[in-house]
Structures are given as C-alpha cells and as structure tokens.
Amino acid sequence: MATDDPTARSIGIAPEAGDPPAPLDLRWIDPHQHTQSLTWNDRERFDLSGCRATVMIAAGYYWAPYRPVAARDVRFLWDDALRRARAFDHRHHYAQRVAVGVHTWANVEDADELLAVMPDYLADERVVAVGETGLEASHHTEAWPLAEQREVVREQFRLAATADLPVLVHTPGSSKGGLNPRDAHAYEEGDRNFTDPLFGDGSAGTKREAVEEDLTLAAEAGLPDKRVVIDHADGSVVDRVLGETDCWLSFSVGASWLRGIDAQDVAVAVEEYGPDRVMVDSDLIGAMRTDPFVIPRTAVDLLRLGLSRDEVEQVVYENPKAVFDLDV
Ligand SMILES: [Zn+2]
Numbered sequence: 001m002a003t004d005d006p007t008a009r010s011i012g013i014a015p016e017a018g019d020p021p022a023p024l025d026l027r028w029i030d031p032h033q034h035t036q037s038l039t040w041n042d043r044e045r046f047d048l049s050g051c052r053a054t055v056m057i058a059a060g061y062y063w064a065p066y067r068p069v070a071a072r073d074v075r076f077l078w079d080d081a082l083r084r085a086r087a088f089d090h091r092h093h094y095a096q097r098v099a100v101g102v103h104t105w106a107n108v109e110d111a112d113e114l115l116a117v118m119p120d121y122l123a124d125e126r127v128v129a130v131g132e133t134g135l136e137a138s139h140h141t142e143a144w145p146l147a148e149q150r151e152v153v154r155e156q157f158r159l160a161a162t163a164d165l166p167v168l169v170h171t172p173g174s175s176k177g178g179l180n181p182r183d184a185h186a187y188e189e190g191d192r193n194f195t196d197p198l199f200g201d202g203s204a205g206t207k208r209e210a211v212e213e214d215l216t217l218a219a220e221a222g223l224p225d226k227r228v229v230i231d232h233a234d235g236s237v238v239d240r241v242l243g244e245t246d247c248w249l250s251f252s253v254g255a256s257w258l259r260g261i262d263a264q265d266v267a268v269a270v271e272e273y274g275p276d277r278v279m280v281d282s283d284l285i286g287a288m289r290t291d292p293f294v295i296p297r298t299a300v301d302l303l304r305l306g307l308s309r310d311e312v313e314q315v316v317y318e319n320p321k322a323v324f325d326l327d328v
Pocket residue numbers: 132170171232
C-alpha cells in the first residue's frame with residue numbers, strides 16, 4: 001500500500017503503477033451483420049456506442065419460406081433488405097449499407113435468375129459489397145452440389161470485379177467445440193437439418209479447403225486480392241491469408257459461445273502480421289443470443305490485450321472504411 005494512503009484502515013488494494021487509460025472515443029464499423037433481423041433497440045445501441053456504419057447481408061435466407069430456396073425467395077430478401085436499409089439509414093446516426101449475394105448455405109434453385117439481375121442491385125448506392133457467399137460444405141435441408149456452387153460463387157466474384165466491389169467470402173463454420181446444452185439452445189435455427197459435409201473433415205480442415213477453393217475461384221474470375229474479404233476467420237487460415245495473399249481477413253466475434261472466436265484470436269493475428277488487413281465483424285443475427293455491443297466491446301478487449309489505440313482504430317474503423325469505400 002502506498003505510504004500516503006489517507007484511509008484509516010487498508011482494504012488491501014494497492015494503487016497500480018502507470019497511467020490510467022485515457023478516455024475512450026471509439027469509432028467503429030461492423031462490416032457483416034444481419035441487421036434486418038435485429039430490433040430498433042439494437043440499432044439504437046449502435047448509435048450510442050460510436051457506430052459509424054454497418055453492412056447488412058441482404059440474403060438472410062433463414063427466412064425464405066421454402067427449401068430448396070427458389071430464386072424469387074432470395075430476390076424478395078434482397079428487396080426487403082434494401083427497403084429496410086433506407087428506413088434504418090434515415091432514423092439512425094450510423095450509415096446503413098448493404099451486401100447483396102447468393103448465400104450458399106442452402107440450395108438455391110435457378111440461381112442464374114439472380115445472377116442475371118445482380119448487376120442492377122450492385123449499382124444501388126447503398127450496396128457496398130457482394131456477399132456473403134463462398135463454398136460451403138454442408139447445407140440446410142438439401143445439399144448444393146459442389147460443381148454448381150463453384151459456378152455460382154465464381155460468377156458472383158466476376159460480377160464484383162466488374163462492379164469494382166469487394167466480396168464478403170463466407171467460410172464454413174468453426175467452433176472450438178464443447179458447447180454446453182444451455183448454449184446449444186441459444187440458436188433458434190440451431191444445428192438441425194444439416195446435410196453431410198461435401199468436403200473436409202468437419203473441423204479446421206474444412207475451412208482451409210474452402211478458402212483454397214475460394215481463392216482459386218477469385219483468381220479465375222479476375223477478382224483482385226484487395227477486393228476479397230475472407231470472413232469467419234479462425235487461426236487455421238491466418239497464415240495462408242495474411243502471409244501468402246493480399247486479401248483481407250475478418251474475424252466474426254459476435255457469437256464467441258458458438259464460434260469460439262474473440263478478441264484474443266484477433267490480437268494474435270495482429271501481433272503476427274500487423275493490423276493492415278485485419279477486421280472484425282459481428283455477424284449479429286436475431287435468431288441467436290447476441291451482444292449488440294460486441295464490436296466496441298472487442299475494441300476495448302483489444303486495448304486490454306495490449307494493442308495500441310491506432311492499431312485498434314485501424315481494425316474496427318479504418319480498414320472496413322477503406323475496404324467498403326464508406327464515406328463516414
Ligand atoms: Zn457466413
């Protein structure tokens with residue numbers, strides 16, 4: 001205890017050495033969330049905590065009425081997202097932007113119909129990315145053959161290259177495992193009705209294989225690395241993406257109880273490769289237990305883990321601002 005402590009009796013807390021943290025003045029952008037499934041209260045929390053922009057994934061296929069999903073179901077979801085984006089944008093203090101894509105997590109029939117009209121959607125001023133899309137190993141209800149997925153994903157990469165937009169590349173799920181029964185019930189869509197995996201071994205290998213394939217498809221489509229965001233990152237793909245490509249890497253930190261990814265994983269990547277191509281996103285979705293403050297909370301955790309203010313600001317604000325060319 002410091003000798004000049006004026007309290008009459010010690011309560012055993014010694015003052016720590018060093019300066020106390022400076023006040024927070026956080027700015028943040030969330031480049032991947034299913035905003036249309038959240039509530040006004042959630043979006044107000046974004047307003048209250050320094051949010052400058054979020055990117056809403058238009059194809060929340062979970063709410064498509066039928067499986068397999070028809071092209072018109074997905075197009076309805078695109079239209080719904082764009083309509084909501086206008087309303088959110090005019091009522092909240094952050095910019096609501098949209099990503100449009102054919103997600104691969106459920107078989108979509110006649111996806112060509114969507115690809116044919118996608119350029120018109122990509123020209124909309126609120127659309128800042130293609131996605132999420134990318135090869136998936138297992139599907140809800142009905143498998144989508146790999147050859148067909150490759151066509152649909154490659155074509156979306158090509159459309160993005162033509163429109164000069166980035167792609168949010170979905171990669172197959174990863175979990176550090178060991179979900180307890182309480183957590184397993186915190187996801188309404190749940191892990192029910194998934195088909196057997198088409199490739200990979202169901203763990204980190206599946207994600208690595210998918211990333212390899214997606215990188216190949218991007219190259220075939222002429223999509224430059226700087227327009228590729230490998231999303232839902234975990235430690236199994238950090239070296240490949242940050243060490244051997246010029247692509248961006250985004251960690252989905254919004255459901256660490258499910259994915260097992262949090263600020264610690266981000267800090268490890270930044271320590272190894274620097275903050276230049278690292279981002280975080282929430283992947284917030286109203287069908288599971290979520291934390292609308294997860295991006296600012298992750299920023300604070302990164303500071304506690306020793307990243308500098310500049311590094312944290314780059315990860316949660318400057319990088320997504322640059323990738324999605326956001327005027328915020
Ligand atoms: Zn995803």
